[in-house]
Amino acid sequence: MLILLLAAMGLLALLSWWPNWWVGQVMARHAQPADRYPFSGGDLARYLLDRRGLSDVTVEATKEGDHYDPHARSVRLSPANFSGRSLTAITVAAHEVGHALQHAEGDPAFARRQEMVERSAWAQRVAGWILVAIPAVTLIEKQPAPALVMLVVGVLTMAVPLVAQLSNLPIELDASFKRALPMLEECGWLGKAEKKPARQILRAAAFTYVAQALSSVLNVVKWLRGLRM
Template identity: 45%
Template structure:
């Protein structure tokens, strides 16, 4: 019974934040005729306002993000071309990352470097996990299993570390950058509380991803201790 309760709590911790975030984003995705521009136009305006004319605004199907290497704010089509509260708020959040980069925000630089290193570690881990069964079959020794466990720890450990570093960067972009901008006259007062909920929802997606990565890492570490 205790195991079932713990399992249910883990499932809630993993899936509830993502579900709630998606629900909030959809709730405020209704087009607003009273907004003067789209999310993409708002992003362009803010970038120019903060002397970042060199940063591009681009469409993406790979998730809304700011690319510090390419100097580009990338928005999904519904936010780039939409006039909803969600579109405007997400655009402000991604511009918040561009402001971090422009002003030399150190945690963003750490995350950028870490993502590159973690990507290599995950690839190495995946390769080790694929190689392990073959090595075990050829040698008939437990070395293959150990290599597989090492690969899993590398892969999920790298992902967990990236998510842990990412969350504070996301919170800064939302609450120290985007929210003050939106509250400075860009949104009517009645839209400020929903905008904050949208920014919280964006952060919750990283909370869910971090919990999933930590759970996977804990599972592999538990196996290694046996």
């Protein structure tokens, strides 16, 4: 039984590692040459937003990873993509602008995604408190029943972020292929040889959430394994 559990954990670890590795490889591969375009990812994001009447949406560099913040109404890019002039930089910038367009258009799927993301953050904090409290409750009550109830609640609460991350995938694919790619093509910034790698970058940007979802599954399994020990 122990061998099967360890094998399952090893498989989950591999599954959670591989998408992150693949995303990183795709992004790094097309970050060269670094001066492919005469404008940076930040410049492109600003241009695309202004062209669509979203001059109130800011474009900022951040160390927290590429994302669109709907509360601040800001497209935030990593330093490499904000200042970079590579295919990766402009493609990722267009992808994040795609999210800004979803928000501006009142896309109901985008609104549901934001609500779920906020709820999942709250649920994850609650899960952490519950799972940390389990050993103390077991010791105080001197019986497993309350701890088992807390364990079930904690695991279910930790599953909420997993559902939220998987539900992000359609929104990410929409931002990539129905918004970012057409914007890049209509402006003539993708040559024939660049269309395929651009699609690879956009697919990688979308599937980042799949990697995060697999990591969430692995975290739950680690918690369960730790509690058994």
